[in-house]
Amino acid sequence: MRRYETIVILRPNSGEEEINKVIETTTKIITDDKGSVIELNKWGMKKLAYLIKKETLGYYAYFDFASTPAAVSEIERKFRIDDVVLKYMTIKLAAAITEEGVTEAIAAVSAREASAAAEIEAAETDDKTEVKTDGKTEVKAEVKTEVKAEVKAEVKAEVKDEVKAEGTAVVSKETTTEAKKEA
Amino acid sequence: MAPRPQKKLFSRRKSCRFCGDKELTINYKDVKTLRNFVSERGKIIPRRIVGTCATHQRQLCEAIKQARQIAFLPYSGSSQG
Ligand SMILES: [Zn+2]
Numbered sequence: 216m217r218r219y220e221t222i223v224i225l226r227p228n229s230g231e232e233e234i235n236k237v238i239e240t241t242t243k244i245i246t247d248d249k250g251s252v253i254e255l256n257k258w259g260m261k262k263l264a265y266l267i268k269k270e271t272l273g274y275y276a277y278f279d280f281a282s283t284p285a286a287v288s289e290i291e292r293k294f295r296i297d298d299v300v301l302k303y304m305t306i307k308l309a310a311a312i313t314e315e316g317v318t319e320a321i322a323a324v325s326a327r328e329a330s331a332a333a334e335i336e337a338a339e340t341d342d343k344t345e346v347k348t349d350g351k352t353e354v355k356a357e358v359k360t361e362v363k364a365e366v367k368a369e370v371k372a373e374v375k376d377e378v379k380a381e382g383t384a385v386v387s388k389e390t391t392t393e394a395k396k397e398a
Numbered sequence: 399m400a401p402r403p404q405k406k407l408f409s410r411r412k413s414c415r416f417c418g419d420k421e422l423t424i425n426y427k428d429v430k431t432l433r434n435f436v437s438e439r440g441k442i443i444p445r446r447i448v449g450t451c452a453t454h455q456r457q458l459c460e461a462i463k464q465a466r467q468i469a470f471l472p473y474s475g476s477s478q479g
Contacts (some may be wrong), residue, residue, distance in 0.1 A: 224469065264466070269470060302468065304467050306464065
């Protein structure tokens with residue numbers, strides 16, 4: 216068994232069914248040949264760096280698998296026949312892979328996916344907190360600049376008193392607009 | 399006697415980014431990294447300019463060519479045409 220990775224670019228206007236069909240036939244060829252799929256990933260729509268069969272977009276699918284050269288040539292033969300496939304590329308990652316190697320690789324992939332998912336979650340929570348803090352700082356900055364502008368507008372005492380009294384940004388905004396109108 | 403003007407004013411010693419940063423790996427799927435080593439027109443920037451070592455430039459060259467094959471990077475031109 217050898218370890219390969221294959222990337223296929225499918226037509227962007229092909230439906231979910233056609234995409235799944237291509238993936239299914241490919242995995243079937245691999246498993247029929249007693250190989251095993253280590254990773255199967257639908258990368259989805261991507262912009263192509265150059266036109267392929269007059270298409271600017273392509274649907275990318277990625278396979279990482281352990282198989283024999285015969286299976287690879289069969290997969291590629293099918294790709295060449297299939298009209299949905301724009302382009303494909305297979306790269307040999309390792310000349311030999313054992314059963315244990317395959318299970319290890321699968322475990323590594325699932326661990327990576329799990330950590331990626333956790334990271335996304337963490338990032339989402341981070342984003343929320345960041346937004347909150349950003350909002351606060353922005354509000355402060357706004358208040359400062361507005362207060363300065365008001366100083367120019369010569370309504371110092373009133374506005375300052377108001378800001379001190381109200382404290383919140385929204386109210387101070389309103390007061391500033393009012394103050395400007397007055398000025 | 400006037401002091402001699404310094405000869406090597408502009409030659410900053412360039413170092414291989416992949417030797418310096420062990421975290422940075424060369425992979426044809428990592429388009430972000432590869433983009434740093436191709437010109438605006440999509441040409442591979444020579445070693446004498448980017449300063450990568452021979453080993454890594456060879457790996458980089460192969461990775462860029464693989465990325466081109468699967469339309470991650472253009473053969474020529476920035477995006478299309
Ligand atoms: Zn190097």
